[in-house]
Amino acid sequence: MSRFSRLRxxxxxxxxxxxxxxxxxxxxxxxxxxxxxxxxxxRLSYVNEVPxxxxxxxxxxxxxxxxxxxxxxxxxxxxILHVNGAGQVKLLRDVAILSRMGSGTTGTAxxxxxxxxxxxxxxxxxxxxxxxxxxxxTDERLYGDFPVQVATxxxxxxxxxxxxxxxxxxxxxxxxxxxxxxxxxxGGQSRDAAVSAARAAGQGILDTADVAExxxxxxxxxxxxxxxxxxxxxxxxxxxxxxxAAATLLIRAGFFPDPRGEAMIDxxxxxxxxxxxxxxxxxxxxxxxxxxxxxxxxYQRFIAGSEFGDMLVGGAEAAGTAAEVSGANAASISLxxxxxxxxxxxxxxxxxxxxxSEYADTRARSAVDAVIAAIVNAAALTLPVESGGGSAVTLxxxxxGRNALEMDVxxxxxxAEGPTTDYTTFLGSALLALVPATAAEAAVTAATDGLVSxxxxxxxxxxxxxxxxATDAVxxxxxxxxxxxxxxxxxxxxxxxxxxxxxxxxxxxxxGDPRFSYAIKTDGLAALGFPALEGEIFLPASHPTNPFRHxxxxxxxxxxxxxxxxxxxxxxxxxxxxxxxxxVDRITGVYREEVFGLHKTLGPDKDVGLRVEGRFELxxxxxxxxxxxx
Numbered sequence: 001m002s003r004f005s006r007l008r009x010x011x012x013x014x015x016x017x018x019x020x021x022x023x024x025x026x027x028x029x030x031x032x033x034x035x036x037x038x039x040x041x042x043r044l045s046y047v048n049e050v051p052x053x054x055x056x057x058x059x060x061x062x063x064x065x066x067x068x069x070x071x072x073x074x075x076x077x078x079x080i081l082h083v084n085g086a087g088q089v090k091l092l093r094d095v096a097i098l099s100r101m102g103s104g105t106t107g108t109a110x111x112x113x114x115x116x117x118x119x120x121x122x123x124x125x126x127x128x129x130x131x132x133x134x135x136x137x138t139d140e141r142l143y144g145d146f147p148v149q150v151a152t153x154x155x156x157x158x159x160x161x162x163x164x165x166x167x168x169x170x171x172x173x174x175x176x177x178x179x180x181x182x183x184x185x186x187g188g189q190s191r192d193a194a195v196s197a198a199r200a201a202g203q204g205i206l207d208t209a210d211v212a213e214x215x216x217x218x219x220x221x222x223x224x225x226x227x228x229x230x231x232x233x234x235x236x237x238x239x240x241x242x243x244x245a246a247a248t249l250l251i252r253a254g255f256f257p258d259p260r261g262e263a264m265i266d267x268x269x270x271x272x273x274x275x276x277x278x279x280x281x282x283x284x285x286x287x288x289x290x291x292x293x294x295x296x297x298x299y300q301r302f303i304a305g306s307e308f309g310d311m312l313v314g315g316a317e318a319a320g321t322a323a324e325v326s327g328a329n330a331a332s333i334s335l336x337x338x339x340x341x342x343x344x345x346x347x348x349x350x351x352x353x354x355x356x357s358e359y360a361d362t363r364a365r366s367a368v369d370a371v372i373a374a375i376v377n378a379a380a381l382t383l384p385v386e387s388g389g390g391s392a393v394t395l396x397x398x399x400x401g402r403n404a405l406e407m408d409v410x411x412x413x414x415x416a417e418g419p420t421t422d423y424t425t426f427l428g429s430a431l432l433a434l435v436p437a438t439a440a441e442a443a444v445t446a447a448t449d450g451l452v453s454x455x456x457x458x459x460x461x462x463x464x465x466x467x468x469x470a471t472d473a474v475x476x477x478x479x480x481x482x483x484x485x486x487x488x489x490x491x492x493x494x495x496x497x498x499x500x501x502x503x504x505x506x507x508x509x510x511x512g513d514p515r516f517s518y519a520i521k522t523d524g525l526a527a528l529g530f531p532a533l534e535g536e537i538f539l540p541a542s543h544p545t546n547p548f549r550h551x552x553x554x555x556x557x558x559x560x561x562x563x564x565x566x567x568x569x570x571x572x573x574x575x576x577x578x579x580x581x582x583x584v585d586r587i588t589g590v591y592r593e594e595v596f597g598l599h600k601t602l603g604p605d606k607d608v609g610l611r612v613e614g615r616f617e618l619x620x621x622x623x624x625x626x627x628x629x630x
């Protein structure tokens with residue numbers, strides 16, 4: 001099958017494969033055809049008009065702020081997108097392409113001692129002979145896990161992702177404290193009672209802020225391995241209890257609603273519905289649950305990691321050697337492959353990975369089985385092999401193994417709604433624990449003084465006064481919780497398609513609406529349709545790279561919260577992909593962005609930010625379908 005024939009097969013599978021989860025996590029029968037790292041740029045050539053000009057009669061004529069108009073020049077924005085094996089897309093701020101072998105190596109069997117060959121560390125040295133020896137790393141904390149090397153790093157200077165939820169946690173505490181302080185003082189409570197109530201209100205926010213722990217307890221109590229089996233086979237009581245708990249999980253922390261409980265239940269039900277036999281229903285439901293519990297995406301990282309790649313190469317080499325032996329058959333080849341050290345190591349890791357799951361997880365072992373079976377079967381089909389023909393068998397077996405990894409190994413998506421590691425770490429910090437007390441003292445003092453100066457202040461006015469004082473008090477501590485919260489990083493930004501809760505399927509030719517808003521307005525066309533992909537970038541006021549905090553304004557201790565809404569829409573492309581490569585290694589479309597925080601909001605409803613539009617082109621530079629796989 002040719003590369004382009006295979007693409008047509010992939011596209012059919014991509015469009016018709018059943019979703020295991022209605023929201024967030026899905027399974028595909030093969031690797032997504034658009035998987036890998038895509039790099040390119042957008043050329044922004046449209047922007048909405050901010051000034052209100054005067055006509056010939058000196059009458060202000062406000063332009064439509066919702067329409068971006070052509071500009072005399074253009075701005076370039078580098079774009080870095082990654083599509084994982086399940087088709088889920090992330091916008092990256094930077095990525096390092098690292099070799100698991102170190103600089104100057106030529107493959108699994110060709111690693112060298114870099115201490116003995118320092119010349120190989122020069123710029124431009126060969127990194128690897130196989131793409132499977134490379135890794136895409138977005139978490140700089142993992143650099144030390146790779147050999148010393150001169151690596152390639154791709155970055156975009158225009159993107160920086162702050163973890164919005166960490167800042168919202170602090171702000172939610174301040175808001176709760178301020179509301180309590182204002183209510184207490186208007187209610188005539190004593191200062192001590194008001195401070196105590198305000199502290200309790202702030203602490204109540206922190207008590208519900210640990211989303212990771214809440215989701216763990218939810219799974220433990222309502223979606224244990226036993227209860228997943230019950231739900232899969234139609235136990236209404238277990239399902240009702242889980243659904244009730246999931247609804248509570250969704251509203252537990254108002255600033256951080258967690259829909260993963262509801263999505264996990266939907267995934268279990270959908271997986272079970274696809275089977276008829278009770279045991280098959282249980283097995284499918286367990287795999288769906290295991291995918292949701294795999295919060296670090298360990299399975300996907302395993303099948304894209306070095307150990308799995310070494311297994312594939314080592315198994316193929318063992319098959320080639322065994323096929324040359326006189327009287328070789330499928331059984332003897334299988335025995336030789338299973339005896340290979342790399343294969344044994346991968347099987348041990350797969351067993352450990354599946355065993356560590358909360359559920360009856362067989363994903364890693366099934367992936368190993370599928371690839372090894374393909375290697376053995378391909379080698380057996382070449383029998384008998386003449387002396388010296390083992391190398392050809394090795395190549396055939398390795399190709400079969402890679403094809404099985406691509407087409408037969410199931411990919412499982414990961415949820416986009418969970419908290420980041422930085423968020424969870426920040427929640428446990430001593431600095432955050434001090435916020436309720438610090439904010440409560442300041443809020444009550446300000447509310448007291450406010451009522452003295454104006455006894456007729458409303459609850460809303462007093463809450464605002466108390467909130468401002470609490471915010472200033474938190475910011476005046478050194479270090480302060482708002483600044484530390486702003487440092488919580490989100491290293492990749494999940495891009496969703498237009499259906500709420502879905503995080504897959506939005507990347508590919510013809511998805512979205514690649515028309516410019518200016519053309520729609522001037523030509524009287526139908527309104528802009530749904531986007532292919534969209535995401536929201538949040539940069540807190542206290543973040544070091546906030547645009548209001550820069551060298552020429554050192555007096556700015558903090559700026560304004562910046563929110564950027566990005567959108568991607570893809571061109572349909574030429575009908576004959578074989579001749580153009582479009583949609584295979586290159587894709588184009590329209591990039592849009594709306595920025596809030598840099599300028600006052602526009603429009604009659606004050607809900608329009610600064611809008612830009614422009615054409616983009618992306619080129620696929622790697623087929624690696626998992627990030628941060630060691």
